[in-house]
Amino acid sequence: GESVGLHLPTLSVQEGDNSIINCAYSNSASDYFIWYKQESGKGPQFIIDIRSNMDKRQGQRVTVLLNKTVKHLSLQIAATQPGDSAVYFCAETANDYKLSFGAGTTVTVRA
Amino acid sequence: EPEVTQTPSHQVTQMGQEVILRCVPISNHLYFYWYRQILGQKVEFLVSFYNNEISEKSEIFDDQFSVERPDGSNFTLKIRSTKLEDSAMYFCASSVAAQETQYFGPGTRLLVL
Numbered sequence: 001g002e003s004v005g006l007h008l009p010t011l012s013v014q015e016g017d018n019s020i021i022n023c024a025y026s027n028s029a030s031d032y033f034i035w036y037k038q039e040s041g042k043g044p045q046f047i048i049d050i051r052s053n054m055d056k057r058q059g060q061r062v063t064v065l066l067n068k069t070v071k072h073l074s075l076q077i078a079a080t081q082p083g084d085s086a087v088y089f090c091a092e093t094a095n096d097y098k099l100s101f102g103a104g105t106t107v108t109v110r111a
Numbered sequence: 112e113p114e115v116t117q118t119p120s121h122q123v124t125q126m127g128q129e130v131i132l133r134c135v136p137i138s139n140h141l142y143f144y145w146y147r148q149i150l151g152q153k154v155e156f157l158v159s160f161y162n163n164e165i166s167e168k169s170e171i172f173d174d175q176f177s178v179e180r181p182d183g184s185n186f187t188l189k190i191r192s193t194k195l196e197d198s199a200m201y202f203c204a205s206s207v208a209a210q211e212t213q214y215f216g217p218g219t220r221l222l223v224l
Contacts (some may be wrong), residue, residue, distance in 0.1 A: 032210055043115075043202050043215035044154060089154065096166040097159035099143070099213060104153060 010051045010106045019077040021105045023090035026071060030092040034099070035064060035075045047075070047088075077107075085109045113137045115216035117203050118199055132188045132219045134203030143186045144204040144213060145178065147171070154202065160186065161209070180189045191224045 013019045025033075031052040036044035050057045050064045050073075057064050063076040073090050087106050091099040116135045124130050136143050145157040158168040160178050177189045186205075190197055200220050204213040 034212065036215075041218075043217045045213060046212055091154075092158055093210065095167070097144070097161075097209060098156045098169070099144075099146075099154075100156065101154040 009103065010108070011111060012108045013080050014110050015082060016079055018081045019075075019084070019107060021075045021077075021088050021090075021107065023073040023075075023102050024071060024091050025073065025090070025102075027092065027094050027100075028068075028071065029094040030071075032093050033064070033066060033073050034091045035062075035073075036089045036091060036101075037084075038089060038104070040086075044089060080107075080109050082111065084108050113205055115205055115214055116157065117201075117216040119136050119219060121220045121222075123224065126190050126195055126223055130190050130193055130221065132190075132201050132203075132221070134186045134188070134216055135184050136186055136203065137207075137214060140200075140205035140207050140214075141210075142166075142206045142209060142213075143178075143180070144206075145188045146202045146204060147199040148218075149199045151220065157188075157201075168198030190221075193221075195223050197221060198223045201214070 034049040035047040036096050037047050038044045046061050047058045048064050055066050061078045065074045077084055085108055087104040089104045091100050092101045118133045143160045146154050148154045156169050158172045158178055159166045175191045179187050200218040202218045203216045206213045
């Protein structure tokens with residue numbers, strides 16, 4: 001069945017280091033992928049997205065990589081800052097409407 | 112920057128009571144969504160809404176749930192007879208078009224006692 005999941009539930013990273021958050025998905029029909037950041041008590045905040053016709057997309061301090069062969073998605077955060085501490089979700093959609101979310105990875109930035 | 116807003120931020124209700132959760136999507140967006148997140152779990156899709164009708168709904172969205180766009184700005188989720196297991200954060204989202212970024216509101220925390 002369709003599922004979206006993250007490889008690790010928690011990630012602890014030293015301030016200034018790079019972070020890599022991974023996500024696996026199972027629906028080969030998925031064609032649009034989004035990374036969201038959720039801080040405590042708030043709604044998911046859009047970070048970056050990528051469509052299936054691309055394998056890499058860069059934003060400000062963030063890069064998303066998509067490997068459709070192995071159905072794997074990753075989010076790289078450069079020079080991680082304390083404000084990056086949050087839960088990160090990957091989400092995917094294979095149709096026009098529904099986003100399927102992964103379980104989330106909690107990122108903790110150590111000072 | 113435009114954002115999705117939701118009211119109330121918190122709602123406590125007794126089991127069996129009706130609740131209405133309200134959302135104001137981003138003004139030029141045409142697609143509207145409700146999701147929920149049970150504490151400590153992932154975000155789950157409930158329903159999508161476009162052109163004044165439901166475009167897709169999940170198995171969670173049973174006959175106890177309904178959505179409405181009563182005017183040009185509000186989008187509501189009604190739970191007719193709440194159950195204990197309806198306790199969750201409910202997020203509204205909107206997008207300018209299908210297969211475009213969905214922007215989420217801050218959520219309504221619903222507690223059913």
